[in-house]
Amino acid sequence: MKNINWDDLQLFIAVARGGGLSAASKAHGSSPATIGRRMLALEQAVGRPLFIRRQTGYELTADGQSLLIKARTMEDGARTIDDWLDMGGRRPLVRISSGTWTTNFLADNFARLWTPDDPFRIAFKATEAKLDIAHREVEIGIRNAPPESPNLAGRRTVTVAQAPFRTRGHSHPGREEGWVAIAPEDMVTRSARWLAEHAEGDVVAWANSPRTLHDLVRVGVGKGLLPCFAGDRDPLLERAGEEIEELRGAQWLVMHNDDRHRAEVRTVIDRIVELVSAHAPLFQGERPVGGA
Structure with a gap:
């Protein structure tokens, strides 16, 4: 990544995790003003807005969410060296x-x-x-x-096995229930790609990670595709259809x-x-x- 150093990406991860400059400042010891300037410089380096800045904190844009996934992968790789040294x-x-x-x-x-x-x-x-x-x-x-x-x-x-799940007791009689799906740019798993092929225009919300998809399903946004060992262990969820046999x-x-x-x-x-x-x-x- 041209003109981007690892230190700035570590600060970016801290801002994203903490939802703002103050939390990142506590984690890394730099002042909020310094971190804010470095986040502006990072946005200029990637040529895309990474945050929506609000009085209540920093919220990731879609590009920011995509960069966070990639930065976390790099972070995991860096930790392997730390683990070895430790x-x-x-x-x-x-x-x-x-x-x-x-x-x-x-x-x-x-x-x-x-x-x-x-x-x-x-x-x-x-x-x-x-x-x-x-x-x-x-x-x-x-x-x-x-x-x-x-x-x-x-x-x-x-x-x-995998099956669709919805929040318990939140069916929609008389109308087709929409899907919550992993966003196209974040699709990694076979189940995410399968849903993209079969849901067509029935997606009501996108998520960038399985955990966010699960949160959206839990609050009743729509049904989501989950492995049965995950969905069936959650007492707040229920099956929204039969098992998807081809994903077994x-x-x-x-x-x-x-x-x-x-x-x-x-x-x-x-x-x-x-x-x-x-x-x-x-x-x-x-x-x-x-x-x-």
Whole structure:
């Protein structure tokens, strides 16, 4: 990225996360006025407005949201170096890369993956993008396809079903319910692309991330496509239709051929497999909280 340095992107992430200059100032130690000037310079460098400036704070524009996704990916990459530097003399780190909903499920069941007595630590890398396992960006990747590189090993776990969900008790009798979808410029997953092909003009709102899509569905904006193990675990949601059969697919653990033999990585792999296998009916869409 021409004329853009990493320090400015880190400040940009802090402003976006904190919703304004004051929060970013507390996080980085620079004055709000200095950060404000650097954000103006960043906007000039990219040639696009990144913020809507209000008295209540800074709100991201559509271009700002797109840059935030890319900057967070860079941030995740930078953290791998920090993790490596931090490991000297400490317990080794097992980094797990997975999408938003799989990470959410693992976090809810963290006690099944790690105990204070374990001689290692776990770091989650929640991203819809595929981090580079072959080049050791993470130790374990949870994906919807087996590995293609000869340097990688794969282990199939459970089948994942997907279905439309709406906020509970908020149906619209007599009219077709619109969709909440991932915006075209942010589509990474197969389910997001499928919905773009089939929803046509029925999208009532766009989101730039699965979490925002979930929030919009929860407040009744429209129905959204979610993995059943995410939607069926949320008591505020209900099925808005049948499972999308063509989106049903296997989940895979992907590891580097060498790293998978490390004791701590092997332990985490076995615990993930045991955890998701115990919840196989949930992943397969067989345990809905409420029917359509």
